[in-house]
Each structure stands twice: as structure tokens, then as C-alpha cells.
Amino acid sequence: MSKKAHLDESSSLFVQEEAMLDDIRCKLNDYSVERSDLIPILQMIQEKYAYIAPITIKMVSDHLNIGACEVYGVATFYNQFKFNPPGKHPVKICMGTACHVKGGDIILENFERKLEIKEGKTTPDREFSIERVACVGCCALAPVAVIGETIHGNMAPSKVEGLILGFQIEKEIQARLKEKKEC
């Protein structure tokens, strides 16, 4: 990536973050300043932006007039809240009982090895992230992985490779098309 492109990208990220903060600030007005609204507020941020940035914790604490450590304490207590922005293709591995019995941990390990990240992390190019989730509800298809919104049942290590390869090929095709257009 050229230096200019890199700068462009980081400034666009900055713009995105500003827009996010403005949006959250605006939405906070819909909530009361009671402590009982803390979890609904955090859920609103999580659902819209898929993670809770450190700076938003401060905003919430100002809104509810409680310490930022209190907000952080509650947010980290519950599994729903994430603190890293997820990848473009979030990979969720089911760790329900049925999937465990049929080798869900092997599938998780394969994703970790192929993407070279640990669960809970995002790849440096922000393409993929790995997360373990409780039962997704299709025990008959175990083991199960969910990528984006698509559920992949009867997973196997060789399928992991195929899925990731599919995304990479797709990305390359898109890049080539873009190049062609620019020419």
C-alpha cells in the first residue's frame, strides 16, 4: 500500500469514528439517566457498531453520571459486549454441548491456525475475526460454524480451508474488477 493510500485509509477511519460518536451521543438522549438503562445503552452500541470503543465507555459514564470503571465493570461482565472491532467476516464457532461432542474445538483450532489469530481477535487486515459462541440451535448439524450470517453445518478441517479460500478468491476477483474499472 502506498503512503498516500494509507493516509487516506486512516483519515477515513477517523471520519468513521467521529460519525459513530456523534450518532451515539444523539441516541443517548433517548435513554434516561437511571442506572437501570446502562445495559440497554451498551446493547444499543454493541448492536449497531458490533463493539464498544473505550471512548464510548466514557460517554456512557458521563451520561449516567457514574464512574467509567463502573461502566467498564458491567460491560466486561457480560459476554455480549466486545471491545475489538470485528472483522468483515466474523467467524463464530459453536461451542454448545452437541458441537463439543462432535469436535467443535478441532474446528476452532483450524480456524485459528489458518487465520493465524486466536479466538476473540481480528486479523490485521480486518477481514476475519474468530469468536466462540454458545449453542446456535442446530445441534443436528454439529459441528457448526457461522460466518457472517451463513451457517455452515457438519464442519470439517478441510471445509475450513475451503471456506477461507473462497473468501480470498472472492476478494481477489473484486480487486481485479476494481483495477479494470480504474484502467
Added chain:
Amino acid sequence: MEINQAFDKICKDAYAHIKRLSLIKGPRISIGMATCGIASGAIDTKKAFEEELEKQRIEAQIQTVGCIGHCYAEPVVIIDHPDSGFPPIFYHQVTPGKAKMIVQSFLIDGDPLFEYLLGATKENELIPQIYDFPRFSQEKRIILQKCGIIDPEDINAYIDGGGYSGLAKALQLAPDEIISEIISSGIRGRGGAGFLTGKKWSFARDAEGQDKIVILNADEGDPGAYMDRTILESNPHQVLEGMIICAYAIGAKRAIVYVRSEYPLAVKMISGAINQAEELGLLGNSILGSSFDLEISVFKGSGAFVCGEETALIQSLEGKRGMPQHRPPYPVQHGLGNSPTVINNVKTIASVPAILNNGGNWYRSIGTENSPGTAVFSIVGNVIHPGLVEIPMGVDLKTLIFDICGGIPDKKKFKAVQIGGPSGGCLSSDFLDTLIDFDSLAGAGAMIGSGGMVVLDENNCMVNIARYFLEFTQNESCGKCTFCRIGTYQLLRILDRITKGQGREDDLEQLETLSETIIEGSLCGLGKTAPNPVLTSLRYFRDEYDAHILEKRCPACVCRSLTAFYIDLDKCARGCDACVGSCPVDAIFTTKNRKKGVDQTLCVKCGECQVACPPEYNAVIRVSPPEKAPIIEKPVD
């Protein structure tokens, strides 16, 4: 009288609505679209039906219903095509391809495709009825009765089947009469602890305080149980009706549905149901013309297993970390915002309308003396027909696993059943005659708990299963009590080293003392029951622990540090490359005589090569301990 009149009007409108629907010509296709159906591809199936109907220019109604509880059969489609002369037909595992074929051959040519159907849903002379199959006939459905049959988004469908009549009846009784009916039914809380529901209600009724609250506990966190979700997704009105009755009985004006945010469809269904009930005057101010008001709101839980515990649930509603509190005072006296609060599980509440309609004595006649009624289990693991099963209490485990759910697939041997999720225990085959009720299961060391049931066969390692559940509870421990926080961590470390072949001789003794200390030193149910999987598996499968520790061997060949894969050179076919491509770490090499070998230093023991090896060779073998694998020399390049 006013209540009856108001309710009659609602019923008449509902009947008229359903009648109008039934008069529409053409076949009616019902597709199971709860989370499990969607996960198995019901959306694509529905799309295929729509496209094919459009293409063939057939007029038909497509209706979405909830989940019928038969996970093995998803996606499920029921087609009612009266003109064909066939009864309504239940199709299973309907892929988009099958959907197109069904449209062509059943809806156009009149051939119902016997190879794809499971059975008929009404008595007839052509097709066997599904309700005669053991998976259906031995069930007794009270809670799940309408799940997967009616459209969960249409309140009229629920009313048409007799819905809300329990509420209409209840509103004409005095609250004390309702409570005595519930007490006489003997129903015990289905959330796990099995406390008498009627007693709980009467405590709340007698408690001082004006602003009483009812909370529906749908914070289902057990990793293998999903019946509460199914009920909310498939028949939310039954739950609402139960909640309204409960609120009326204890004198509450406010009720809260506490449902996991991981269940977006359940949230959507129950919220929609609340709106519909409000529109018809079944919720809100002066319900059915009476002087009773009730407001129900939905709160989304954020995914903490411990919040299923009453006091922790209240903490999280107040915007705090969900940490259990000392009891007494019990929530029925001082609950949310210090108001008397009744917290009931979804299944308990969903049983209430039927009790009101049929009377407490009717309910008492089902099940056993001390555990009346039915129990819902989600049966997963190595069993032929997994899914949700509702049985009367007092059925034995053998009937449930082998007759109703079809037994173990691939002719494998039954080893154990884990009942009650992370808080429950593992029972060996000696306990197959145990009756399913609160007391018998507790006596054997397990519990009904959340109703999760995992069937394990000879290829499952008990130490590994105990470790799995303990890892779950360890992660979910809130950290309040030292014994639970640090104790479960220590337990997990010990189990970890046992599964890695580094177990010490005194480990089992330590596991036992630690478990007892955790049980004694923990405040809430999570800590008190967390060691159960370890204790029961130790009690009934001690030999497996011994094999891991003394012989460094996993008898079921599951624990990866204690097993190895090798390729039997006598069986391996020369020149066959099937396993090579399957290996994710390139650990398979070609020997001098063009057969294959496994590089043990690279192998991650995922078992892919075993799957890839063609069955006629079956050359990949898994052994424990790893030293048993013969060393095959890798040729130098």
C-alpha cells in the same frame, strides 16, 4: 359477565379470521421457521417453494410456523392439500431441491412422494400417522402442544385453539382461588430448583408492598438446552397468558420478560405478541373489561449464565454486574427495586393456562406423586432423533433415550447420559431404569436442571466431558465467592492435566476434596452445582480417570494428547492419495513403497485423514496411548 362478553367477542373475531383463511382455495404449506429451522436452511426452502409456485402458476398459501421440536427432521414442512385426497402430510429434511420436486409431483401430479414424507398428521387409510410413531406417541404435550403447529405471529391462531380462555376464567376467580388451584396442581418450578410454584405465588401475594412484579426468566444459558427459546419463538401467547394470570393472582401491575439477547427471534416474537395482546385488550388497562391492569416489557439479558439465578437476574435488571445476593430476603419479599417479585421459568408459566383450564387435579394426575406434570428435555449428542421431547414425569431414562429418541446411531454402545447441563451429572448405563422426576434424578446424583440431556456413546471420554462442563462454569463464575472463583479454576487445571496425560496419583482425591469445598463455600446454585459433572463422572467412571492418570491412556481415544493416528501399511493402498489432501497441516508423507505415513511431530490429531480414507481400506487407526503407534520412517528427500 362483562369479562365473558368481552372474551366472546374476541373469540368470534378470531374464529372468523381463521375461517376466512381456511376458505382460501388451494393447498396450504406450513414451514417451520424457528431458529433451528432457519439454521437448517428453512429460508432457502421457503424461497424454493415461492419460486416454484410462481413458476408453475399455482395458488397456495405459505404459512410460517414455529418449531415442532424434531431437530433431526429440520427443515420441516407440512402440506395440507385437501383436493389431492391425501391428509395433511409431514415432510422432513426438505431441501430446496426437494421443495421443487414436491411442488411438481404432489401439488401438480398428485403424487405425494412417499420417499420424502415422514407421515400424515391426521388419521387416514393411505399414510401412517406420525402420532403413532414412538417419537410422537409417547410424548405428552402440554407446554409444547401448539409449537410448530400454529403461526406464532397470529394471535387469532392461538385464540382459535382455545387460547386465552384460561385467562378469561382466571379473571372471574378471586386471586386466592387461582393460587389454591396452582397449589393443588402441585406444579414445581421448571427452572431447575423445583420449588413449589403455588407456594411462591402465595408468598408474593401475602408480601407487603404495592408495586409487585412478575418476571419471566428466559435467560437460558445452558450450552445444550434451547426449549425456552423454542417456546417463545413458537407460541409466545401461551407464555403471555400464563404471565397475565400470574400477575393477576399475586396482584402485580408490572411484568418483565427477561430474555437473552442471543435469541433475537424470540425477542421479536414475544414483543410482537405483547403488541397484539394489547390491541385486543388482553393486556394493558382494564384487561377484558375487568379492573385489572398490567404492563409487560421486554428486557434483553446480555449473556451471563449466572443471571439465571434470581438475585443475579435482578442485579442485572438494575444495571449492575449480575452477582447473586444473599437470601433471605427472598425476591418474593424484596425483589426488584425492593418490591415483591415472582420470578418463574418459561416452562412453569407456559403450564399455567392449561392448569387453569383443566383444573389442578387434572395436572396432578399427570406425572408422579411428588413431581406432577410434564418435563421438557432437549436431547442432543449421539442419539438418532435429537430434539425437544415433552414427557410426563416418571418415564424412565431407557424409554426416553431408546424408545422415544431412537437410541444410539451407528450401532454403537450407550455409555452415559449427562442430564441437567453444567449443573447436572453423568449417569451410567446402570441408571437407565431411573425414573425422570425431580427426586429420583437428584437421588442418582443428576438433576433435571435446565432440561439439557446429552447422550454419550462408547467413543466419548467422560473426563473430557467433565472438563467441558467445568470449563463452561469456570468461565461463567461471577467471581463473588472465592471457592467458586478459584476452586473451579483449580478443578479445571487438574482436569486439564489429566486429559493431557500429566495427571498425578493424588489428583482424584484432590478433585473430590476441592469439589466438596466448592459446594460448601459457594453462595448460589452455580457454585453449588458446578462440581456435579466431575463428582458424578468420578463416581461412575472412575476407571476412565485411572486409565488417564496411571496408564496415560484415554480409553475412548478422545483426549488428543493421549492418542495418535497412524496408517496401517497392510491396509493402505499403494498410490492412493485420499488422506494427503485432507490433512490441514501436511503431516502425511509417502513412504518408499508409495504408501502413506503420519509425521507424529506435525500431526494435530484432527481425525480428517480417518474420515478421508476410503472405507474399503480403512487404514487410518487411532490409538491410545500414542506410543502404540508404530514408527514409520519418513524417507529423506
